Amino acid sequence: MDRIELLRELSEAFGISGYEDDVVDILKKRFGDRVSIGRDRIGSVIARKDGKSERPKIMFSAHMDEIGFMVKDITKEGFIKFLPIGGWWSGNIPGLKVHIRTRKGKLVPGVVGLKPIHELSEEERKKLPEIKNMYIDVGATKAFDAKAKLGIRPGDPIVPAGGFVQMANKDLLLGKAWDDRVGCALLVSLLDNLQGKKHPNTVYLVGSVQEEVGLRGARTSAFAIEPDIGFALDVSICRDTPGNDGDITERLGGGVGILIYDSTMIPHVRLRDYVCDLAEANKIPYHLASIRGGYDTGTIHLTKHGVPCLALGVPTRYVHSDASVISLEDYENILKLITAIVENFNDDVLKKIIE
Numbered sequence: 001m002d003r004i005e006l007l008r009e010l011s012e013a014f015g016i017s018g019y020e021d022d023v024v025d026i027l028k029k030r031f032g033d034r035v036s037i038g039r040d041r042i043g044s045v046i047a048r049k050d051g052k053s054e055r056p057k058i059m060f061s062a063h064m065d066e067i068g069f070m071v072k073d074i075t076k077e078g079f080i081k082f083l084p085i086g087g088w089w090s091g092n093i094p095g096l097k098v099h100i101r102t103r104k105g106k107l108v109p110g111v112v113g114l115k116p117i118h119e120l121s122e123e124e125r126k127k128l129p130e131i132k133n134m135y136i137d138v139g140a141t142k143a144f145d146a147k148a149k150l151g152i153r154p155g156d157p158i159v160p161a162g163g164f165v166q167m168a169n170k171d172l173l174l175g176k177a178w179d180d181r182v183g184c185a186l187l188v189s190l191l192d193n194l195q196g197k198k199h200p201n202t203v204y205l206v207g208s209v210q211e212e213v214g215l216r217g218a219r220t221s222a223f224a225i226e227p228d229i230g231f232a233l234d235v236s237i238c239r240d241t242p243g244n245d246g247d248i249t250e251r252l253g254g255g256v257g258i259l260i261y262d263s264t265m266i267p268h269v270r271l272r273d274y275v276c277d278l279a280e281a282n283k284i285p286y287h288l289a290s291i292r293g294g295y296d297t298g299t300i301h302l303t304k305h306g307v308p309c310l311a312l313g314v315p316t317r318y319v320h321s322d323a324s325v326i327s328l329e330d331y332e333n334i335l336k337l338i339t340a341i342v343e344n345f346n347d348d349v350l351k352k353i354i355e
């Protein structure tokens with residue numbers, strides 16, 4: 001199924017913050033000549049899909065970067081010291097299989113090493129491992145001079161090796177970087193859905209750079225677009241795993257996560273309510289979600305004189321690890337909702353929201 005192929009391709013793409021070019025290529029290829037494509041000057045992709053009217057301008061932003069690491073230094077024995085890029089919990093890092101990409105484009109496999117439990121003191125066993133004590137083992141031995149042979153240099157990007165899997169429950173996809181390659185896939189699927197439709201607005205599909213290090217690409221691309229409203233298409237948190245009690249609405253299969261709160265924005269309330277009403281009118285399942293963390297809308301909504309914004313989430317288990325899980329059914333529901341938004345959002349709706 002092409003949907004799964006699209007998601008697999010984007011999940012497997014290599015690209016920490018600042019190194020998003022592989023994702024740029026995929027988006028450009030998938031968008032094709034159905035849109036006019038530009039870049040802002042720090043690299044975000046801005047695709048414009050014209051409708052019947054120039055306004056309102058609707059911006060959908062999905063970030064192309066994934067969390068990962070960067071080479072900080074190489075020990076004289078050939079072990080790689082690294083910097084975290086994006087929000088890592090140190091407990092998720094030891095044992096990760098990774099790829100380092102050298103300046104020449106070579107992918108070097110490695111594993112994040114740490115002293116084994118046998119070698120830890122009583123005190124060390126009680127504490128979380130610290131990144132400064134970790135290193136990446138690329139196979140350096142006395143007989144293999146990794147430093148001389150591999151051409152790895154400080155600044156080289158590192159991503160988890162991941163591994164895309166359709167689970168035994170066929171609705172679920174396990175992979176790296178759903179945050180936010182699932183949003184990138186939605187940009188493509190939304191464009192597919194809009195073929196031959198005359199929508200009363202202009203749609204901007206933005207693959208933003210450097211979200212994981214401070215919502216940076218969305219800021220500059222919003223400045224370039226000057227949208228009337230903006231949406232982040234991203235992941236939201238699932239609480240349907242052991243350790244959470246009660247009536248869990250933020251779950252796989254829970255439909256669209258409509259964010260009522262994140263650390264970077266209170267959504268525009270009339271836009272939020274409009275979208276909830278639209279979901280109900282179209283019988284699209286959704287739930288209200290919150291997160292400690294930010295979305296591209298955190299900078300978009302502060303552009304110029306302000307932009308009404310809302311973040312929409314695909315419920316995801318194990319966000320910010322090397323293996324997270326999403327549901328295809330949720331994907332289809334969020335796609336239905338953003339398609340309905342584009343089909344319905346005209347000048348009158350905008351006026352009611354901003355009046």
Ligand SMILES: [Zn+2]
Nearest residue numbers: 179180234235
């Ligand atoms: Zn994200």
